[in-house]
Amino acid sequence: MKQRTIAAPVHISGVGLHSGKEVLLELFPSDSNTGIVFERSDLSDTPQIKADALLVQDTMMSSNLVQDGVRIGTVEHLLSAIAGLGIDNLLIRVSAAEIPIMDGSAAPFIELIRQAGIKWQAADKQFLQVLRAVRVTDADKWAELLPYDGYQLNFEIDFDHPAFDKRYQRASLEFSSEDFVANLSAARTFGFLHDIEKMRQHNLALGGSMENAIVIDDHKIMNMEGLRYADEFVRHKILDAVGDLSLCGYSLLAQFNAYKSGHALNNRLIRKLLSDKNNFEIVTFNDSKKAPVAYLEA
Ligand SMILES: [Zn+2]
The missing domain is CATH 3.30.1700.10 (lpxc deacetylase, domain 2)
Incomplete structure (x- = not known):
């Protein structure tokens, strides 16, 4: 069984639960063994934050990752959709400090990923x-x-x-x-x-x-x-x-x-x-x- 990424870039926008502002979420295919990586497109140096349990810093109402002072919040429903479809490698670009809440479930993210298509990669799935x-x-x-x-x-x-x-x-x-x-x-x-x-x-x-x-x-x-x-x-x-x-x-x-x-x-x-x-x-x-x-x- 091999690793998986998406077949093509896709995007969606929705409201941020905490900010109440419109957030653009873009998903891009990424290479084998790179894992799930977030990127803040609203910050000038577009810093990246790895989806890593050791970077979870606060769990007030949602799971939030913080790396070098850069934060990305409310990641759990998107991560759930990604794990649910067995996606191993993905670049997630987001225009705010939180993933849009959509309808409060993982269904809109499932739909988005399936719209992109799923691609098997060369490396073994771990x-x-x-x-x-x-x-x-x-x-x-x-x-x-x-x-x-x-x-x-x-x-x-x-x-x-x-x-x-x-x-x-x-x-x-x-x-x-x-x-x-x-x-x-x-x-x-x-x-x-x-x-x-x-x-x-x-x-x-x-x-x-x-x-x-x-x-x-x-x-x-x-x-x-x-x-x-x-x-x-x-x-x-x-x-x-x-x-x-x-x-x-x-x-x-x-x-x-x-x-x-x-x-x-x-x-x-x-x-x-x-x-x-x-x-x-x-x-x-x-x-x-x-x-x-x-x-x-x-
Ligand atoms: Zn939840």
Whole structure:
């Protein structure tokens, strides 16, 4: 199984969640073994920032990368789409300090990448196979990676709120591109009205609206259209995790289990995984049929 990039440049624009301003996002094919790299086109020296778990500096509401003082925020939904389609190498040029929020899911990014087309490259695709259990906790929240022949994600949330149906707070994904695209990519982010109002007072979430999030007040979901899936909240948490975990720099072979985890704990988990070389090995597959995960051809 070989590495993948996109077949042609593509672009899209959308509003920045925090700035509320229009952001241009451009994707370009890139060479084997260069990984996922962001570039800030709005700054005079167009600095680059690698998609790397060790560069995640703050996890307030989203995953944000900072390198040499240059920041790129809200990367997780785009990274989730990239990992979901098994893209290894990509240059992401963005005209602001944040990726546009689009509809709050990964679906618009999936569409954009598939519009560009996917190209196989010469170098072998590298997988990170987890060899030992790694676990992090924060009060009652936890997240862990276990050895697994494939990539499986199991997530549980626990909101005691009338908008959250107790029956729909657990979800699982046996990862393949096809399942990711069909069952997970359209799950939107969500937020509570009182948190959004508080952020606005600090000049954050200026672009946030029911166009790009499920908004919940004290009693109910405020969006007229309701949910896209009965368990959309927890599906979105898995979508976030696919993006956050992809910052290890490889396609994962592991079982991921989490209870009430979020961007901060997901990042701590990857840092702990990478901190000890005995936790994992990097593997390739000469015969793509023998690889335990499958990616869409285009
Ligand atoms: Zn999210």
